[in-house]
Amino acid sequence: MINNLNNLKLGFLLVAILSLVSCEKMIAIDPPLNETSTATVYSSDKLAASALSGMYGTLSQSETQSLNFTLYSSLQADDLLYLYTATSLVEMNNNSYSVLSTTQAGVFSDWYSVIYKANAIIDGLQTYSGTSDSIKKEYTAEAKFVRAYCYFNLVNTFGSIPLVLTTDVTVSAYLPKSNVDSVYNQITKDLLDARDNLKNDYSFTSGSRVGVNKYVADALLARIYLFRKDYSNAEFYANEVITSGLYSLTSSANINNTFVNTSTESIWLLSSYLSATTQYTAEGVAFNPFSISLTYLYYQLRPSFVQLYSSNDLRRVNWMKDLTFGGNTYTIPFKYKYRDNASAIAAGVTELPVIMRLSEQYLIRAEARAQLGSNLDGALSDLNMVHSRAGLSTFSSLNQKNLIDTIALENRKEFFCEQAFRWFNLKRTATADAILGSLKSTYTSRSQLLPIPQAAIDANPQLTQNPGY
Known part of the structure; x- marks a missing residue:
C-alpha cells in the first residue's frame, strides 16, 4: 500500500515521466509557468526573482526532494523497513530494481528538471540585459549552487550521468554519460564560483534560512571534499561554517527544536512542499x-x-x-x-525540511582530522560536540582507527532517515556490500546504483545502462 502522500502526488510523477518519454529526448522539460525563454524574464530584477522562485519551487515541491530522497535511500540502506506491498517501495527495500520501473524515472527527471531551471537562469542572466549587477551576481551564484546540489545527488544515485550545462535541447538531448570525476569537477567549480558571489548572511532572504549564502556553499563543499577523500579541503570548508558565528547546535534541552524553522543549527532549509503557509513536512x-x-x-x-x-x-x-x-x-x-x-x-x-545542519559539519571536520591523523584531539572534540548534545558522556581517548569508526557510528545515529546520509555514506566508505549483503538476500553489488531509466535510453542512443542491468 502506498502512503497517502504518494497517492496525492502520483499524478505529478506520471506527468513528469510522460513528458520525458513523449518528447523523445533525454531531458525535455517545459519552461515553468512563471518563466519564459525570452529576454522578458530578465528585463527587471522583479521578473528575474520569479525565475529564481520557480527554480526553488520545482526543487522543494518535487516528489523526490520533498519525500522520496529520504524514503528511498533509508529503505535502500539499513535504517528503515517497508511493511506493505507497493512494488516500487518493495524494490527499494530489497535493493532489487527494475529498469522499467517508474521509480527511478521520477528521481532522474526530478533532479534534471531543477537543473534545467538553474541552467535557464545562468544562461538568461548572462545573455540578456535588464537586471542589476548585484542581482545578476546573486542569482547566478544561487543557480550554480542548486545545480551543484542536484548533480551531487544524481551522481551518487546513478553514477556516471549526462552533464547538462545548457537549456539547448539540441545539445542536451543526446549527451553521453560523463564520468563521475568530471561531474564532481563541475560540482566543485560551481560551488567555488557560488561561494565567491554569495552574501555572508541571510539578509537576502530577510533572515530566513531557506536562503542560500556563502556558508551554505561551504557546507556542501565540505561534504563534496569528504566524498572525494580530499580531507584537507573538507576540514577547511567545514571549519569555515563552524567558525562563521551564524550557527550553533541546539542544546540537549531543546533537541526537539532541531527540525523547526527557527533552529540555530539549520544551515539550509527548503520551503514546504505544499505552500508557504504549510507548517508540516x-x-x-x-x-x-x-x-x-x-x-x-x-x-x-x-x-x-x-x-x-x-x-x-x-x-x-x-x-x-x-x-x-x-x-x-x-x-x-x-x-x-x-x-x-x-x-x-x-x-x-x-x-521545514532541513537539508543541511551544523552537526554534519562537526562530524565532517572530525572525520577529516581523524583521517589526516594530524589533529586527533581536535577530531575527538568535534565528535564530542555532537555526542554530548545527545545527553551522553564524552569520549576521553580513542586511537585513530577507533576514532574513525566511532565517528562513522555517530553519523549513523545522528542522521538516520535524513536525506540520503546513511545510503551515500555506505557507498562512500565501500562498506555497502559487506553490510547490506549480509542483511538482505536480494542485495547485490549492482544495487549501489539505480538503473538509468529505460525511457531515457530509448530516447538517447548515446546513453548506456549501468552495469548489471
Whole structure:
C-alpha cells in the first residue's frame, strides 16, 4: 500500500515521466509557468526573482526532494523497513530494481528538471540585459549552487550521468554519460564560483534560512571534499561554517527544536512542499501514521538499528517514537512530528525540511582530522560536540582507527532517515556490500546504483545502462 502522500502526488510523477518519454529526448522539460525563454524574464530584477522562485519551487515541491530522497535511500540502506506491498517501495527495500520501473524515472527527471531551471537562469542572466549587477551576481551564484546540489545527488544515485550545462535541447538531448570525476569537477567549480558571489548572511532572504549564502556553499563543499577523500579541503570548508558565528547546535534541552524553522543549527532549509503557509513536512506525513492502527503503519525503523542506541540517548528519546499494536512494538522516525497544519499550529511550531545542519559539519571536520591523523584531539572534540548534545558522556581517548569508526557510528545515529546520509555514506566508505549483503538476500553489488531509466535510453542512443542491468 502506498502512503497517502504518494497517492496525492502520483499524478505529478506520471506527468513528469510522460513528458520525458513523449518528447523523445533525454531531458525535455517545459519552461515553468512563471518563466519564459525570452529576454522578458530578465528585463527587471522583479521578473528575474520569479525565475529564481520557480527554480526553488520545482526543487522543494518535487516528489523526490520533498519525500522520496529520504524514503528511498533509508529503505535502500539499513535504517528503515517497508511493511506493505507497493512494488516500487518493495524494490527499494530489497535493493532489487527494475529498469522499467517508474521509480527511478521520477528521481532522474526530478533532479534534471531543477537543473534545467538553474541552467535557464545562468544562461538568461548572462545573455540578456535588464537586471542589476548585484542581482545578476546573486542569482547566478544561487543557480550554480542548486545545480551543484542536484548533480551531487544524481551522481551518487546513478553514477556516471549526462552533464547538462545548457537549456539547448539540441545539445542536451543526446549527451553521453560523463564520468563521475568530471561531474564532481563541475560540482566543485560551481560551488567555488557560488561561494565567491554569495552574501555572508541571510539578509537576502530577510533572515530566513531557506536562503542560500556563502556558508551554505561551504557546507556542501565540505561534504563534496569528504566524498572525494580530499580531507584537507573538507576540514577547511567545514571549519569555515563552524567558525562563521551564524550557527550553533541546539542544546540537549531543546533537541526537539532541531527540525523547526527557527533552529540555530539549520544551515539550509527548503520551503514546504505544499505552500508557504504549510507548517508540516512530507516526511511527517509519511512516517507518522494517519491513525493509531497497524493498518496505517507503513514503515518502521529496523530493530537492529534501534538497538544501537542507549536508553538515555536523547535522539532515541526524542527523534524516535514507539508504537504498540497487538503486543508488538514498532519504532518509527519522529524527527518531524506533525502530519497536518492543525496539529502544528496547536503546538505553535513550523517544521521545514532541513537539508543541511551544523552537526554534519562537526562530524565532517572530525572525520577529516581523524583521517589526516594530524589533529586527533581536535577530531575527538568535534565528535564530542555532537555526542554530548545527545545527553551522553564524552569520549576521553580513542586511537585513530577507533576514532574513525566511532565517528562513522555517530553519523549513523545522528542522521538516520535524513536525506540520503546513511545510503551515500555506505557507498562512500565501500562498506555497502559487506553490510547490506549480509542483511538482505536480494542485495547485490549492482544495487549501489539505480538503473538509468529505460525511457531515457530509448530516447538517447548515446546513453548506456549501468552495469548489471
